[in-house]
Amino acid sequence: MQELWQLFPIILVPFNDKYKSVYQNEAKRLSNKLNNEKIIINHIGSTSINGIYAKPIIDILVEIPYDESIDIIYEKIISCGYRCMSKIKDRISFNKRYGINGFEKNVYHLHLRFYNDNDELYFKQYLIDNPDVAKCYETLKLSILNFINMIEMVIQMLKQSLLKSIPIGVRQFIKTNSKDKKSEFNSLLFYNVQLCRFEIRYDPTAMHVKAPARHNVATNSLASNAKLLDSTLEIINKTI
DSSP: OHHHHHHSOOOOBOOOTHHHHHHHHHHHHHHHHHOOTTOEEEEESGGGSTTSOBOSEEEEEEEEOTTSOHHHHHHHHHTTTOEEEEEETTEEEEEEEEETTEEEEEEEEEEEEETTOOHHHHHHHHHHHOHHHHHHHHHHHHHHHHHHHHHHHHHHHHHHHHHHTSOHHHHHHHHHTOSSHHHHHHHHHHHHHHHHTOOOEEETTTTEEEOOOOOSGGGSTTHHHHHHHHHHHHHHHHHO
């Protein structure tokens, strides 16, 4: 997960006038490939709303008739260079230009749905009609991004604090016997948890970190790091 975050970070940038033409060019390519006048293609997401910060990703909604084969449309979209991200019942999501080294030029998310599964269009129109609400929405997204960045910083601080507390021999053993970076970090964390009798839980989805009661910290090698850990946990939980 850490490697994916580094390759595909969550970023917000000021509105760019080119978004409209980038969408139009891609919509034309899709329309030519799908070759069905009953299929509706729309620009959705923050890049379709003038003047607000957005992820530099063009979101496209493709609605098909109820009697259309979603599997056939799926194959046609794949042939346009898209990759399937998720497939749940009557909804399929795709991305395009996610490279092995990160985002490439003009990145797209495409949402394939049947007719009338299009709440995003109403949300888009509401924000366009109410610029003050759009600005509030922008502020909310920027605040969430700042929170995510703070969580990442705190986790890195915790990681470095934990690493410094582990004897070199133990660190080398864990590194040698771990299949990847994630399992290595989890093992290092588990070692410190057992040593210090901390119980730490970090869930990126729930954004919640907690440490239940600590026992006899002063008698173990993490005593010097206890204050830092307490402080960072306090910062996170206050922000949550």
